[in-house]
Amino acid sequence: MTDRRGFITKSISAAGALVLNSSFISLPKEKLTELNIEALKKTPEALASDEDFWSQMKQAYTVSPNIINLNNGGVSPAPKVVQESLARQNTYANEAPSYYMWRIMSQGKEPLRENLAKYAGVSPEEIAINRNATEALNTIIMGMTLKAGDEVILSKYDYPNMLHAWRQREQREGIVLKYVDLKLPSESKNELVKIYADQMTAKTKVVHVTHMINWNGQIMPVKEIADLAHKKNIEVVCDGAHTFAHIDHKISDLNCDYYGTSLHKWLCAPIGSGMLWVKKEHITKIYPLIPNDTPLSDDIRKFENLGTRSFPIEQAIGEALNFQYSIGNERKEARLRYLKDYWAKEAIKMERIRLNTSLKSNFSCALAHVGIAGLEAGEMESKLFGKYKVHTSPTKWEALNGIRIAPHIYTSTRDLDRLLDGLKYLHTL
Ligand SMILES: Cc1ncc(COP(=O)(O)O)c(C=O)c1O
Incomplete structure (x- = not known):
């Protein structure tokens, strides 16, 4: 945590960043800066109900004034700065795609990895950039070495694409899926942990847990489940699709082994952007979904062998991160x-x-x-x-x-x- 002076200095520069980055249009710039500086002195809780402040935030977006979109869990709109960055880079890429994408824009990849890692509180050598949470988590689910009889604990409230992947392995390889019986909503961490603990046996190899359940928003005690699982040599896969850039946390707080998220949900990055985190010591043993020439290497980049994809989408993620920083996780x-x-x-x-x-x-x-x-x-x-x-x-x-x-x-x-x-x-x- 920064001290109070540091916070105010940061807030003032964040206010400047909001004005510069977010194309607020309803008030003159000086007025906005003044208003934001005052607003940003408030605690996040006090600012939460400041409709004047948040109505300016709305102007950073291009959302329809006629339809009220309350399905931001599916995919969120990108603010103007992100859309503009994407459009700029797309125009640039189309001047000579193989040259601009693969020789020029590719130089932004490692800085982006570092920025994402810093935001997530992990090492850049553990971050792979891809297209969505489905791709990230399927990389892990399909890439783990498991044999017939090995048990995996999961819930029917986990996301269908991940359930499908586990079920395909069950069908093809005879792994055993054990479902926890969640009663939602729950307000007891102990009860939730116990439900997972009760399914753990000597054959359990993996627990799959969704940090925020997409169906009803239930936040799960991932760290507590992971702490217990690790005592029994069980690894934990965390689906962070709904908590990244939504709940103020670092991936490292969760003590899981693998984490996948989409960046086009709560971070508001371009549609078709995602991220995978793998704890360094596990990278070697996970086979990539799309193999490269060294599938058992310990280089996280082996998970980025996706074939041709949009570098403009990827590069504009950086602008979404800047936007997130200018608001601040807590606020x-x-x-x-x-x-x-x-x-x-x-x-x-x-x-x-x-x-x-x-x-x-x-x-x-x-x-x-x-x-x-x-x-x-x-x-x-x-x-x-x-x-x-x-x-x-x-x-x-x-x-x-x-x-x-x-x-x-x-x-x-x-x-x-x-x-x-x-x-x-x-x-x-
Ligand atoms: C919990 C959860 N995990 C994963 C996903 C998959 O996200 P994507 O479609 O971006 O891969 C979703 C999508 O809504 C989700 O709710």
């Missing part, structure tokens, strides 16, 4: 949690509403799931969009039946008032 997390609380605390006053997400900060942040007794997920989603143009994700999965609401930092409380109007209307059906 972003506090605002996101405030937005969830804003609508959810009001919604639960309605009789038939079923909030399937905890309101405690250790167990959730922006993403939440809500159902209405007697209504199906699809009907809720289509009626809400049809009448109110509020876009959400219909989520019927295991015991959940309703819609997933995921605001982002450009979401205003006015947008959420409209969501609440929509929920009240659904409540009358």
Whole structure:
């Protein structure tokens, strides 16, 4: 943690960065700088409810003024600075793709790796840049050496693409999948850890755990599960698709062995960008999904043998990181949690509403799931969009039946008032 003076100095430069980077257009520059400097002196919690500050933030984006997008969990929009960087680099690449991409832009790859690693609190020699969380986690799931009878612990609430990968290995190689029975939402770390602990046996080789469950936003105690697993020589794969640049944390805090995330979700990097982290000592033994000439090398870059891909997308990730730094993790997390609380605390006053997400900060942040007794997920989603143009994700999965609401930092409380109007209307059906 920086000291207070350091914080204010940083905040003032961050305010400058916001003005420069984010193309705020509604106020003269001097006024904005003044406003931001004052706002950034507040604690993240106090700033979280400062609609003036966050309404400027909205202007860093090009989101539709007519459709309220509350499905930022699927994929998030990139701010203008990121879109512009991408467009610039794309134009540049198309002047002579093989020259500009492979000889010029490629020089930005190692600095990007270093910047991502620094942000994530790990070594650059453990970071591979790729296209999404599916690719990152499939690299690990498919690349591990396991034999028939080896056990893997996972949950039916993990993301389908990862479940499919594990199930393919079960089908082809006879590994054994053991599912934990999660009751969501949960507000007990001990209970959650115990559910995983109870499935661990002498044959268990891997625990797969999703840091924030996409269906209802449940935050899982990854570190506690990993601490226990390691005592039994079990490795931990963490799906960080929903926590990277959402919850203020470092990958190193989680004590897992492997971590994959998309960067086009909460970081707001260009669509089609992702990242894999592998603990240095494990790199050698993981076979890459797309092999290179030395599949058992200890160089993390062996996981980047993806064939031709967009260097402009990759290079514009750096701009998304700058944007994230200019807001600050703590401020972003506090605002996101405030937005969830804003609508959810009001919604639960309605009789038939079923909030399937905890309101405690250790167990959730922006993403939440809500159902209405007697209504199906699809009907809720289509009626809400049809009448109110509020876009959400219909989520019927295991015991959940309703819609997933995921605001982002450009979401205003006015947008959420409209969501609440929509929920009240659904409540009358
Ligand atoms: C928990 C979780 N993991 C992984 C993914 C896959 O992300 P992508 O489609 O970017 O690969 C998602 C996507 O929503 C997700 O919710």
